[in-house]
Amino acid sequence: MDQDKEYVGFATLPNQVHRKSVKKGFDFTLMVAGESGLGKSTLVNSLFLTDLYKDRKLLNAEERITQTVEITKHTVDIEEKGVKLKLTIVDTPGFGDAVNNTECWKSVADYIDQQFEQYFRDESGLNRKNIQDNRVHCCLYFISPFGHGLRPLDVEFMKALHEKVNIVPVLAKADTLTPSEVKKKKFKIREEIEQYGIKIYQFPDCDSDEDEEFKQQDQELKDSIPFAVIGSNTVVEAKGRRVRGRLYPWGIVEVENSAHCDFVKLRNMLVRTHMQDLKDVTRETHYENYRAHCIQSMTRMVVKERNRNKLTRESGTDFPIPTGPGLADTETEKLIREKDEEVRHRAEHGHGHDHQHGHDLNNEHVHEHNHGHDHEHEHGHEQHQDPHVEHEAHSEHHPPYPEGS
Numbered sequence: 001m002d003q004d005k006e007y008v009g010f011a012t013l014p015n016q017v018h019r020k021s022v023k024k025g026f027d028f029t030l031m032v033a034g035e036s037g038l039g040k041s042t043l044v045n046s047l048f049l050t051d052l053y054k055d056r057k058l059l060n061a062e063e064r065i066t067q068t069v070e071i072t073k074h075t076v077d078i079e080e081k082g083v084k085l086k087l088t089i090v091d092t093p094g095f096g097d098a099v100n101n102t103e104c105w106k107s108v109a110d111y112i113d114q115q116f117e118q119y120f121r122d123e124s125g126l127n128r129k130n131i132q133d134n135r136v137h138c139c140l141y142f143i144s145p146f147g148h149g150l151r152p153l154d155v156e157f158m159k160a161l162h163e164k165v166n167i168v169p170v171l172a173k174a175d176t177l178t179p180s181e182v183k184k185k186k187f188k189i190r191e192e193i194e195q196y197g198i199k200i201y202q203f204p205d206c207d208s209d210e211d212e213e214f215k216q217q218d219q220e221l222k223d224s225i226p227f228a229v230i231g232s233n234t235v236v237e238a239k240g241r242r243v244r245g246r247l248y249p250w251g252i253v254e255v256e257n258s259a260h261c262d263f264v265k266l267r268n269m270l271v272r273t274h275m276q277d278l279k280d281v282t283r284e285t286h287y288e289n290y291r292a293h294c295i296q297s298m299t300r301m302v303v304k305e306r307n308r309n310k311l312t313r314e315s316g317t318d319f320p321i322p323t324g325p326g327l328a329d330t331e332t333e334k335l336i337r338e339k340d341e342e343v344r345h346r347a348e349h350g351h352g353h354d355h356q357h358g359h360d361l362n363n364e365h366v367h368e369h370n371h372g373h374d375h376e377h378e379h380g381h382e383q384h385q386d387p388h389v390e391h392e393a394h395s396e397h398h399p400p401y402p403e404g405s
């Protein structure tokens with residue numbers, strides 16, 4: 001009883017939060033990108049032990065040549081020890097197949113923007129309680145094991161996306177390389193990522209008070225980039241054990257054997273250690289940048305509109321008014337300046353996170369954000385017990401601010 005006096009009870013807060021989250025379930029959206037045939041679907045199946053792609057239709061060569069990037073979405077509800085995870089895989093099939101690959105990243109970038117835009121609309125709407133969050137939390141980018149490091153397309157693709165999504169590069173089909181080749185390729189790829197200024201997902205620094213073992217693991221994880229992965233849809237028998245692997249005349253490659261590849265490291269990173277951080281960075285950096293940009297553009301438009309109205313009222317001519325203090329509505333001007341300052345600050349210093357996502361948002365472009373427009377995004381996904389596969393073709397897109405901004 002004595003103890004009760006000093007014990008207010010907020011020590012149960014973590015449990016309360018925990019219970020609530022477990023009840024609600026978790027969601028995570030993972031995008032896979034890279035040339036087709038690099039083992040993207042096989043890896044996703046291996047990662048989550050599901051057959052997400054059982055309805056997949058493989059295209060023949062001719063169809064692949066003409067096909068533009070069509071984005072498909074697969075959703076599956078998985079449960080482990082009573083914890084529910086709604087996993088969404090966004091696939092970008094056909095990428096790199098077509099003869100003309102210029103701007104093949106565009107539809108992917110648009111897709112990511114569309115999810116931000118939808119979230120932004122929902123957040124500003126009336127029913128903010130049950131927002132369906134479809135923002136892409138991570139993009140696994142597959143690099144071919146057959147090239148010498150990155151290909152121009154890889155560079156272009158990653159640069160087009162790195163300010164919108166957390167990119168985690170993986171070296172595909174690592175079983176086609178010897179261990180020393182893997183090492184060399186990883187080194188080269190890391191060098192090129194640096195050289196081309198590609199901002200991939202940065203693992204957060206670990207706290208200095210963490211124990212040595214943890215620090216070492218963390219360093220190992222950072223040194224593994226790009227993760228060398230092997231996928232397989234079959235279970236084979238190795239030394240009396242049944243394992244997910246690939247059977248060759250000379251032996252068995254085990255997917256989950258860390259001596260063979262980084263599969264387990266990647267899975268642990270995605271599922272056990274960094275899922276929440278990937279979501280946090282998406283929300284705090286990528287989405288926040290998008291949002292700031294939208295608001296900035298919208299405020300600019302309002303002022304422009306207001307000035308135009310003023311002008312037509314006062315003089316009847318259509319000259320643009322220089323928007324200096326004292327001329328336009330000073331309060332609005334102040335707001336814009338503050339927003340500009342905030343965006344600039346964010347661009348220079350990243351956003352409230354250890355991550356090095358610098359953003360160049362000092363852009364004067366005025367964007368026509370059409371809020372009256374109705375999008376055909378679906379809401380309210382039903383919960384399914386069985387793996388439920390949804391296909392969504394995304395042809396229509398209305399990026400809320402012009403590309404390149």
Ligand code: GDP
Nearest residue numbers: 036037038039040041042173174175229230231
């Ligand atoms: P996607 O087009 O990128 O989704 O590639 P798929 O997953 O359909 O795989 C294309 C082909 O590569 C299939 O024949 C797979 O069996 C094979 N494959 C997938 N993963 C690996 C791997 O890790 N190593 C090797 N050697 N082959 C793989």
